Amino acid sequence: MNRKTPVKRVRAKQRRLSADDRRSEFVAKATELFAEEGFGGGTRALARKLGVTQPLLYRYFPSKDDLIKEVYRKVYLEPLEIGWEKLLSDRSRPLRARLQEFYEIYTDAIFNRKWLRIYLYSGLKGIDINRWYVGMVKDKILTRILRECRHDAGLATQSRPSAVELELAWVFHGGIFYYGVRKYIYEAPVLEDKAQMISDALDIFLAGFESMAESATDRRRAPVKVVG
């Protein structure tokens, strides 16, 4: 056929971006790619998403691992911009309303396919930032919630929650988290009204905490097991 015919290489017109723009575009598209394919996703596929060639990546990142670290940083730190402490600890408002609002905002931030998948993939890799995040949830969210619950129930505000209390809060938190996993990872049908799911989960958590607190004050000891 027309082999060896000198076809004028119609090179897609080079689109030049500033270094900062290109760099953040790399991170943004890498987040999408890794969310779908996992961190095994290829650098060539990433370049294709940007409409550039693969070696360009290495003008901005020394290695793929460095790019991945940037993705972590962006994904883990982005939804943390909101002031949680004030929201949870603002005792001028009823506790329940605070918790409801907090979880609505929190889940608005993390309940999306991209965030949840990156979170799960990085969790399976067992990296430091994931362990840091779990510790942060414990210290900044669950411990705070438990302190407010104790205060609300008229109990002494101890500096650190008991292991049993903490586990109660984790099961509650995990139950809400799993809603996001079911919806965005498993793509299973869920109760559409997210706010109501949170409301119902709060109902049973608060009722459970109160009954635990009551039996603790009644019997003057921590309830280890309610039914044998």
Place this chain on the structure above:
Amino acid sequence: MNRKTPVKRVRAKQRRLSADDRRSEFVAKATELFAEEGFGGGTRALARKLGVTQPLLYRYFPSKDDLIKEVYRKVYLEPLEIGWEKLLSDRSRPLRARLQEFYEIYTDAIFNRKWLRIYLYSGLKGIDINRWYVGMVKDKILTRILRECRHDAGLATQSRPSAVELELAWVFHGGIFYYGVRKYIYEAPVLEDKAQMISDALDIFLAGFESMAESATDRRRAPVKVVG
């Protein structure tokens, strides 16, 4: 130095296994490998774990994908051997005891690093068997639990649970599931006594269900939202 010296190839004495044994050994070690590395784990690394060479795999499986499917089958179907239906529906025993025992047995089966990691990896791949499993949990476990709860509360046993009830059960179930994820995936410290975690989670779930049932009969309608 001694290059070109004809070193007598000291080949590790061939250990021959029956076809069935070798095949199941492949599946077993592949489960371990994929649990740690994800399904991107290499066939050469797998062969190394068996102490054989890589091409041998293809005497037993037409492709790596077929091996992966076998791993799925083994992992997903293995813990299902137990008779759940009888356990949950045996009305000669108190409901709470049935639920406690069921979740202790169920979590004994799935709370281990191998199972949870394979489950999460396959969930991220969005494969059919994962969606099947989630549907199975809904139909065979949660729906059954809710039916027993309704019966226990003296309510009409309807064929299918309401969306709100189901979500309540999912949040409860997910909270327990997340305990396993925290312990075996994140390797975070958890309340060591698993049975007590289940007991506490059951307390608040059952209390929540009862209060929902009460308000439903009192007000003659399903409680959509308790606090606005």
Place this chain on the structure above:
DNA sequence: ATCTCTGGTGATCGATCGATAAACTACCCC
């Protein structure tokens, strides 16, 4: 208009991937 940065490309390397074909060898049977 030309110079000069610097963003961007083309070509390619070595390693590793899944998979195939042919040769080898341990073990069972007669």
Place this chain on the structure above:
DNA sequence: GGGGTAGTTTATCGATCGATCACCAGAGAT
């Protein structure tokens, strides 16, 4: 004990991976 079969290895292919290098070309400065 000499086949013969079936389990195993050696050698290798083509594709793809992350990464490197020399070179090209667009845009602002002069």
